[in-house]
Amino acid sequence: MEFLHQPGMDALAAAAIRPISEYVPQNLANTAWAVSSLTFLHEPLLEALSAQALTRLTEFDGQNLQNTAWSFAKLQFVDLPLLDAIALESLPKMA
Numbered sequence: 001m002e003f004l005h006q007p008g009m010d011a012l013a014a015a016a017i018r019p020i021s022e023y024v025p026q027n028l029a030n031t032a033w034a035v036s037s038l039t040f041l042h043e044p045l046l047e048a049l050s051a052q053a054l055t056r057l058t059e060f061d062g063q064n065l066q067n068t069a070w071s072f073a074k075l076q077f078v079d080l081p082l083l084d085a086i087a088l089e090s091l092p093k094m095a
Contacts, residue, residue: 004038004040009038009040009042010042013035013040013042013044013045014044016031016045017044017045017048020048020049020052021052023052024056024059025053025056025059025060025061025064026064028049028052028053028056028060028064028068029053029060029063029064029065029067029068029071030067031045031049032046032049032053032067032068032071032072033067033068033070033071035071035075036070036071036072036074036075039074039075041075041077043077046072046075046077046079047079049068050072050079050081050082053068053082054081054082054085057085057086057089058089060089061093062090062093062094065086065089065090065093066090068082068086069083069086
């Protein structure tokens with residue numbers, strides 16, 4: 001069982017949200033992967049990641065799409081618009 005210092009994790013998440021509009025696709029995917037690897041469900045951070053990803057999804061490569069989808073699934077954070085958009089964006093990249 002892992003121990004996460006909740007106040008510290010909340011502070012890190014808040015700090016990650018502030019510059020999120022400046023993140024490139026890999027930053028978005030890596031941030032989602034990092035919090036999911038820690039099983040840290042921070043809804044405001046995930047909502048901010050999703051909102052920003054939706055505006056930049058056409059810039060994501062296959063790995064970024066996969067990592068983002070996996071991260072949201074691992075945390076069981078359902079964001080249907082994001083998942084639908086990832087599915088649509090993935091199809092041409094698989095051909």
